[in-house]
Amino acid sequence: MKVLFIVLGLVAILFIIFQLYFMNSQKNIEKYPYKVVKNYSDFEIRIYEASLFTSVKLSNNTYKETSSKGFSILAGYIFGGNNKNEKIAMTSPVAMTIDDATTMMFLVPKKYTKETLPKPNNGAIQFTEMPAKKVAAITFNGWANDDKIKDYKEKLMAALDKNGIKYTANFYFLGYNAPFELLNRKNEVIVELE
Numbered sequence: 204m205k206v207l208f209i210v211l212g213l214v215a216i217l218f219i220i221f222q223l224y225f226m227n228s229q230k231n232i233e234k235y236p237y238k239v240v241k242n243y244s245d246f247e248i249r250i251y252e253a254s255l256f257t258s259v260k261l262s263n264n265t266y267k268e269t270s271s272k273g274f275s276i277l278a279g280y281i282f283g284g285n286n287k288n289e290k291i292a293m294t295s296p297v298a299m300t301i302d303d304a305t306t307m308m309f310l311v312p313k314k315y316t317k318e319t320l321p322k323p324n325n326g327a328i329q330f331t332e333m334p335a336k337k338v339a340a341i342t343f344n345g346w347a348n349d350d351k352i353k354d355y356k357e358k359l360m361a362a363l364d365k366n367g368i369k370y371t372a373n374f375y376f377l378g379y380n381a382p383f384e385l386l387n388r389k390n391e392v393i394v395e396l397e
Contacts (some may be wrong), residue, residue, distance in 0.1 A: 233294045235310050235377075237338075246341040246362050248396070251333075255317060256298070256308040257281070258331045264303050266349045266376065273299070273307030280328050281309065285321035296377035301356060301392070306331075339363055339370060340377075340393040347390045352376050355392045369397040 237249040259276045261269045274297065281291040294310035308331065311320065317330050341359040343351060356374055363370050373395040380388045 233292065233310065233312050235294070235296060235298075240337070243362065243366065246339050246359055248337065248339055248368075249393075250337050251335060253335045254333050255311040255315065255320075256331045256333060257311060257320075257323070258306050258308040258329050259325075259327050260304060260306045260329075262304055264305055266299070266305075266347060266352055269299065269305040269307060270347075270378075273305065276325055276327060277307060277309045280323045280325060284324045286324070287321040289321045291315070291321075296379045296391070299376045299378075301352065301374040301376055337396045338393045339368065339396060340391050342389060342391050344390070345388055347376065347378055351390075352392060355390075356394075359392055359394060363394070371395045371397055 235251060235254060237251040240248040240250055257277055257280060259273050261273055263269045263272075281293065283290050285291075292312050294312060296310075298308040298310075300306045300308075311330070317332065320330060339359060339362075341355050341362070343355050345351075360370070371394065375393050377391040377393060379390065
């Protein structure tokens with residue numbers, strides 16, 4: 204029995220060490236740059252800078268169906284699946300359109316331009332230049348799934364309607380954590396404003 208407690212204690216310590224390491228490593232990842240314009244009680248208004256993304260369009264429209272498939276395709280590219288076998292740094296967040304078809308996007312690190320990025324081995328990968336935009340954002344914690352994303356999209360729309368803020372049909376899900384991060388998970392639903 205004593206050995207079991209020692210083993211469980213060691214497992215718990217290793218778990219905490221790994222989670223702290225992953226949380227700390229997130230601080231060094233390049234993020235999609237924005238400025239907060241106004242805070243409300245349950246959402247905020249932001250202005251995002253124009254940025255370049257790698258993207259892949261998938262025919263499925265659910266988070267469950269597309270998150271792992273889209274992530275695998277784009278991760279393959281940044282982990283060397285390109286004409287230069289070049290590794291490209293991971294960025295945050297991973298973005299997905301919330302639409303009939305889903306487009307998954309990884310932010311391209313600022314050191315690259317559309318012309319200097321290596322050519323993807325997978326022809327489904329595109330480079331997408333996103334213009335600067337004003338958005339409303341609502342944040343939620345834990346693991347994302349289709350129901351949570353739908354729920355927070357509806358909460359965001361209700362809050363915007365209540366405050367008389369006009370918005371477009373361009374909704375996105377943003378996920379900030381790697382799959383192996385179990386603690387301190389952050390997700391957002393954002394929508395472009397008119």
